[in-house]
Amino acid sequence: MKKVLYFPTEKKESWQSFIELKVKELKRGLIEINSGNWQLKCRDIIYLKNLCERYNLTIVSINSYIPETIISANSLGFESSLELEFAEKSKRTFDNEIINSLQSPSTFFHQGTLRSGESLDVNEDLLILGDVNPGAIVSAGGNVMIWGRLLGIAHAGKHGNDHAKITALQLRPVQLRISNKIARGPKEKPEQGLAEEALIEEGVIVIKPAKNS
Amino acid sequence: MTSDTRVILICSGKGGVGKTTLTANLGISLASKGCPTAVLDADFGLRNLDLLLGLENRIVYTAQEVLEENCRLDQALVKHKQQPNLSLLPAGNPRMLEWLKPEDMQKIVEMLNDQFQYVLIDCPAGVEDGFKNAVSASKEAIIVTNPEVSAVRDADRVIGLLNTHGVKPVQLVLNRVRPKMMQSQEMLSIDDVTDILALPLLGLVLEDEQVIVSTNRGEPLTLVGSNSPAARCYSNIASRLQGEEVPLIDPAKEGSSLKDKFRRLMQTKIF
Structure with a gap:
């Protein structure tokens, strides 16, 4: 059974404490992470991985609306995909350089x-x-x-x-x-x-x- | 049997990595598992598949005569004495290189399709005409490479060419693996090779002196029922080719058990 772990939709709090609570609830097994509108860097993903390992969870894939998160996840060897329909809707403005x-x-x-x-x-x-x-x-x-x-x-x-x-x-x-x-x-x-x-x-x-x- | 005949090209790019040895041993293994198998020597310039199988002195007609319609296909096919499921279609004389076209090669393979379940094509080294002829007739391929930078580089080039010709699937055999050198990282590791080539690994073949002995005698290792490391590797590869799941040999553990040490000791005393 694969469970999906969603990041908080509101951007007020930091995600680390939120996720740690969520991870404690889930017990062992495979999980898919959906980071929503949060941009995760390599070190964030490594933090996630270590956290999940501590609770016997294996990350199957990391999905996000943010291309940079996908790049980081990919470069660490995780399966990942960009959720395009949502990415279009999200109001975030891209870096001009990337767009160009x-x-x-x-x-x-x-x-x-x-x-x-x-x-x-x-x-x-x-x-x-x-x-x-x-x-x-x-x-x-x-x-x-x-x-x-x-x-x-x-x-x-x-x-x-x-x-x-x-x-x-x-x-x-x-x-x-x-x-x-x-x-x-x-x-x-x-x-x-x-x-x-x-x-x-x-x-x-x-x-x-x-x-x- | 016509439609599900598997025409497999065995190629490497670089010479001397073990294409012909693999063809001979795989042919014998498949045949001994009950599959009618043909091995076709496409290395017209430097033919020696017949030598490895010990069939040199029984060749009367070759692929050349078949194409010129000077003889029937079954007259040219050389059946192996101890393993009647295996037949060899010998390469003609080296001058065939000048006139042989991809269509001729396809014609030969089509003729073999009716009688055999597996057709193994021993590809010449290099990527010139001989290679192109052989590729045009095959559906799938096995790439043989050694854990050496030059062999891997050439294999990479060949995989690119196979892709453009639409040959699929392409699988990898890593030949002449020396467990000790791999452990001490003096040799490219399995991961290094699969990382670059990005192909599914069909099998490993361990470096084995018995291969040289058997080549010189014209008796492939798998034929004489040898229990040497390489013979087991070849037979595993044949099983995997048929769709069985056989675990890969772990080079780290190979040769360290007491039994293996004892066998090595015995062999050194005898030879």
Whole structure:
């Protein structure tokens, strides 16, 4: 039997104490979490997971109206889905930057994993839903966003745009290229569940935790 | 039997990872479980499936003569003596590479469809014409790879090509696994490989010296009823292919039991 745990609808109180009470009531089993209009960061989800484990509950999936919550849940390896109909209704205003990057007609969208030997070369921004495996090359005139792992080579701003960024849920590339700069990928593995972005700062390519995650 | 014949391509991309050995052993395993099985050598350039099965000296006609209609299919098929459920359709001479087309390959497989439940195609290494011919005739595929970066990379490339050809499902066999090296993290782990390739794991095959011995003798391990680690792995894979649920061998536990140690000791004394 799967139970659904809803977050409080009113935003006055903090959710932690509310959820802890709810979790105490449920005893062992599978639960689905619906976080409603709350934005959860990775550390919030880890807190939830630990809380549930203490009461012998297993989280099956995490659903939300907020895309950022889904990104965090996904990057921690949870099943999650965006409840779209409600998301439209919710009055929350999205970050302009996200809206632009998702809606602008100049974004090329690719779904599926790029395997060794395959390549994708576009003039617009590039959004990939899937992994880029070692041996694969993606390049874009604008930004490169990968909802998955980047293990191959990515080139952003190939026409010389120094402001282009490369973002991935897991950034572990063989090589990174932005504009005319080239950098080798980091040797050490990045922290799990931390989306990262690469950009040019003071003439060199640096990797930082991604914003909005 | 026509419609539910399973035409399975066994491929890897990289050479020397164990395609032919897997084809031979899987063929014998399936045949000994009572399924009429054909193994088809699609590696025309460097054929050696017949060697592994010990059938080299019994080949009269090959796929080439069948296609040229110089002989009937059943004349070219070589039945295995000890395992009559298994037949080999030998590859013709290497010059076939020049004129063989995907349609020819499809024609051969269609002919085999009537008589067999399983048709295993031993794919050549690489991704050139020979590979394309073999892919065009198959419905599903097994990718063989070793826990090495280069083999995994090539396998990844091949999976991409199989997807574009619409071959489904594609399953993975991880060959030449050395439990000790995996434990000490000197070798890619099972998770590392499945992480990149993102395929369902059909089975593991442990590194086993007996494989070399059996190859040189032309007697596949599964034929002689050997109880060596690799033979058990092959037979498990055959069972899983038929839809049975057999748990994966845990490489961490393998070889540590007293029985295994004793058997290894015995083998070292004999050979």
